Amino acid sequence: MSVKTRFAPSPTGYLHVGGARTALFSWLYAKKNNGSFVLRIEDTDLERSTQESVDAILEGMAWLDLGYDEGPFYQTQRFDRYKEIIQQLLDQGDAYYCYCSKEELEALREQQMADKEKPRYNGKCRENPEDKAELNRVIRFRNPEEGKVVIDDLVKGKIIVANKELDDLIIARTDGTPTYNLTVVVDDMDMGITHVVRGDDHVNNTPRQINILKALGAELPHYAHLPMILGDDGARLSKRHGAVSVMQYRDDGYLPEALLNYLVRLGWSHGDQEIFSREEMIELFDLSQVNVAASTFNTEKLLWLNHQYIMNSDPELVAKHLEWHMQQRGIDVATQGPALVDLVKAQRERSKTLVEMSDASLYFYQDFTEYDEKAAKKNFKLAAIEPLQALLDAFNGVDEWQGEALHEIVLQTAETLELKLGKVAQPLRVAVCGTGMSPSIDVTLSLLGREKTLKRLERAINYIKEKNS
Template sequence: MTQIRTRFAPSPTGFIHLGNIRSALYPWAFARANNGVFILRIEDTDVERSSQAAVDVILEGMQWLGLDHDEGPYFQMQRMERYKEVLGQMLEQGLAYKCYMSAEELNALRERQIAAKEKPRYDGTWRPEPGKTLPPVPEGVQPVLRFRNPVGGSVVWDDKVKGRIEISNDELDDLVIARPDGTPTYNFCVVVDDLDMAITHVIRGDDHVNNTPRQINIFRALGKEPPVYAHLPTVLNEQGEKMSKRHGAKKVTDYRDEGFLPEAVVNYLARLGWSHGDDEIFTREQLVAWFDLDHLGKSPGQFDETKLRWVNAQHLKACDDTVLAGLVAEQLAKRGIEVDPADERMARRCALFKDRCATTVELADWLAMYLQDVTPSAEDLATHVTDAVKPALQTLAGKLAGVAWEKGAIQQAIKESIAAHGLKMPQLAIPVRVLVCGRAQTPSIDAVLELFNQKIVLDRLHIV
């Protein structure tokens, strides 16, 4: 049985966003599900628009999401000699030919065709045919190379998403496969790469459907069968437009910086065009175990940040607390708050607050009160820390100063202070929250206080 080999082949001409990275996730998952090989190929032949910064975001984003590649990254610009070798072979075998038609002549031809209500296309002026006399070669003109597309018949393939697709060869003109300066064109390079890398399945966006018949014809001209194709519907943004940088899409790595977990982003992206029954929340391991091409969606997926935050919240709840402690420590470090993630209280703090959070940034917002001064709002102080409750706060501070610093003893000190002053729990607990935590709402006050340094709690209570 042939080993499955898939590839992700981004162009580094703009920063990779979630819509792009889904085209990496599916071939990665398909390769992993079938003990196959996943290849990363950087299609950087657009030298003017390609940038190292964009390459870095691709590599960084894939590493963060755990989309590890087995081979590559290969760079097309480093394969130019190979492309030129195949171009030479195609010329020799009559699969390609030199075309000296200038850009001006091509434009004039197109204008005539449009005026005659014909589809604009190259008319084969320089295509060699038996008994045909070609025009004289103009002086000083560098030719392009064109592929001899088959005449008559159709290109047919069974797309794993779109079903059977058939395109008449008469709809396709002779494709330029090398420019006047000899540099090969995209559709040609893709075929040579897929051939050399023995790609068995091409899983990519449906903006490539129009390229596919041309690529299939080149494969067959070279004596090879094309891979299996699966063309994924577009990912739309929240406004229903194609997700793009121009329409506000963010870099993949921005989600890392905003406190999303890679497992959650992978889970969300997988569901944005593929399904396994009604399963909404699943692990990377479950995705790999379940993934196939038969359950890819045929309709465009629409990105919804609210749904992504919900998925992230579910993964946050399930995340190991020591792992969360490290991620929250990274978020706090960006704010200039240094903390030892190995401090066992960090993991316990994460455990206490993670059910209230959608991201590690929100978790860091909660945990900051343990590590830096808090400033209660004037409104909270006026509302909750009244003259009537200050004596009870002083009683509580005195009791807390003498207890073992654990939840049961803290709870007992609070109960005794409430009883001594004839109060109800919220009448004392809320002012304590305001003074110690800087906010009126928290989880159970004894659980929250236990995870503070005792001296910090006493200092903040002694303000009154």
């Protein structure tokens, strides 16, 4: 059997971390078994589905680089097929028309709850074969009344549900549009899905869907229901915990590789290993090793992991993602400053996110209008003019703008003026960067280049003179 999995989000919002983890686990299982991964957009909720949400899902999948082998398929393009299957179920006697009004159903529900019974449809129209086409009607699936459904869940183990616990669910609304439990069954059957990997909020749907599949004579897929993700406080993950769009993590400066690595560890582990390459994830992942218990989302752990990826990934990869952040800040890296790869090498130790790296690197690409107040107050005293002027004179005579030679000039200037290195290097750093924090001074000067360094040194000297005049 060739493995085929699917990710089937509803386009009623963005792709959030729970959905992204489901997509990742489905993708990994397919890749692990040399199978296929399908993307299906379940957009039959016409009132809530939006093109904006579809675009957000596709953008999130692309950013995470979770490529699909088939799709995206859209359920709204398959209404004729659903209509055909609904008619087949009616013809087989596995579905029937129901004319019960909303008021009747609500009264039934209230009575059942008052009697401390499980709210469920009582089958009033089940044995009424008359087709009253002129009346509002839905179509219900005729669920078996005897026997049981056995699910050998790949995560949760064996789940047994008695058919008498399941009511006759609606498979077509009054306007004829199919419902979720019908469309998902038809799609999984038609697309040859062998393994359904989804959140455990779908566990209650699974026995109903299995009964529809059996009525259609379809081969049953294997099911794997993933435990939910909780916030730090033990509550279900929500926006206040950081359950935001996957693309918000891009905006906040996370690498997609770091987010994927974090998500794969939410419910799955391989010994004590924390960091996994994409190849290792594919090689080691197995649904049978997914934890049954819920996982807790820890933003601090994700931040730590992101820093590890920034420090240890190929600088070319980090630079590719950093470029987007620089562009958001109006920086044209091709014309305004040093190569991003060199910048990454210089800044990665001190940057936990790409937002931190880009914000801390703007002075390499554009002039600043103000000095950091605290740094200027400490380092731009009148005594700083002499070493800054000496550096300016020395740098003007340098033909090859190279870090080692520049560093030697800083050392010699301190020695000649009989000053501690910090009394020379720190005023220089503030002069050329506008702040007291930067990579080592030789790297900083190399990245800045000759023209920017000389211009900013001259400006700083004039600033100190004016300030102290």
